[in-house]
Amino acid sequence: MASLRPLYPLYCPPTQFTPSSPPWIQTKAYPQPLFPISSAELQHSVQSQSPVAVSVSFNPSGNLDLPLYDDEDNAGKASPPMPPREGRxxxxxxxxxxxxxxxxxxxxxxxxxxxxxxxxxxxxxxxxxxxxxxxxxxxxxxxxxxxxxxxxxxxxxxxxxxxxxxxxxxxxxxxxxxYAAMLVPHQMSMRMGVVFNPEALELFVVKKVFVVYSWLKEHDDESPMPRLKAKDMARMLGFGIGDDLFDLVDHHN
Structure with a gap:
């Protein structure tokens, strides 16, 4: 089965959105937040099938150089959000x-x-x-x-x-x-900011991966790495996408 796994695990109490994660989602609990949380940041929560309740968040600063899992000593060391790109x-x-x-x-x-x-x-x-x-x-x-x-x-x-x-x-x-907050159901939390419905966010991410990957492949002369770009987009929203998912798409194209 195609692999889809959340990145950047955080610890927090479970929200009212606590569906069971599908088997290809892997989570890992940490005793303290990996990133500081404010009302301007976005977070979504998932409940693992294991006895350990965990939350999953993306990095709002957009730092794509973070490892898959940080240890406790590195918790809270994420760089602050970056200003708008010049000339955008x-x-x-x-x-x-x-x-x-x-x-x-x-x-x-x-x-x-x-x-x-x-x-x-x-x-x-x-x-x-x-x-x-x-x-x-x-x-x-x-x-x-x-x-x-x-x-x-x-x-x-x-x-x-x-x-x-x-x-x-x-x-x-x-x-x-x-942009995701405009399209994905969520609730507001005074402590955590925007808390996504995890199933809705997961569906949004996977759908956009399918759309973006196919679109970039149509323009492969201008975008030579459509898989990488689609993976990076998913990672920004807290999900890791395995190559087997893209292999399935290519095989049944």
Whole structure:
């Protein structure tokens, strides 16, 4: 069976989302958090089939150089989140654009006007980010942006039009994490920030791996390592993808 295993294990009490993990998910418990947690960071939890309850989190700083598992002595030594990549394509949206489900700011900022016209290399090099200038009706509204249904709907439409978009985002500045929060069911925690429904996040990650891998393979002249890029994207959201999954896709292409 294809292997899919969460990365960056953390310890925390189990949340209300505690389904059993499928057999190809492997987890490992740690006595203290590997990364400091704030309201701006995203985390999802899974319950192991073993007696040990564990949580799994991705690294919000986007540090792809972390080992698969850190030991206790290295806990809490993750580098802070990185600033937006210089020269990235910046998509600016506001209340009016969001209400009208208007994707033209994305088109004008990136030059992408059709899913068939995109050449990955340029966007993989520069990446894409979002500036959300959203004015709350109630200035005391404590909700995060990912909790507003109209903002989420705008991102749902964008993702439906360009399902491979996550691979082009500015991962190291947290754009992939925020994008996932717009599309994946989650709850807000004062202590942990955004807590994903683990099954929903797992399905989201696997679906995007399939989409991104196939899309990059169609442009293999510009993206010579589609497996690696798809794996890196999954790893940013806390999952390790085995080559056997890609072998199955290729064999039954």
């Amino acid at each position: 394509y910046e998509v600016v949206i506001d209340n009016d654009i969001i209400t009208r489900l208007d994707l033209s700011p994305f088109h004008s900022a990136t030059g992408i006007t059709s899913p068939m016209s995109v050449k990955p290399k340029e966007f993989l090099d520069r990446t894409i980010g979002f500036t959300i200038n959203y004015k709350r009706e109630d200035e005391n509204d404590p909700r995060e942006l990912s909790e507003f249904p109209d903002i989420r709907l705008w991102f749902v439409r964008l993702d439906a039009m360009y399902p491979w978009l996550p691979v082009l985002l500015d991962w190291r500045a947290g754009e992939l994490a925020r």
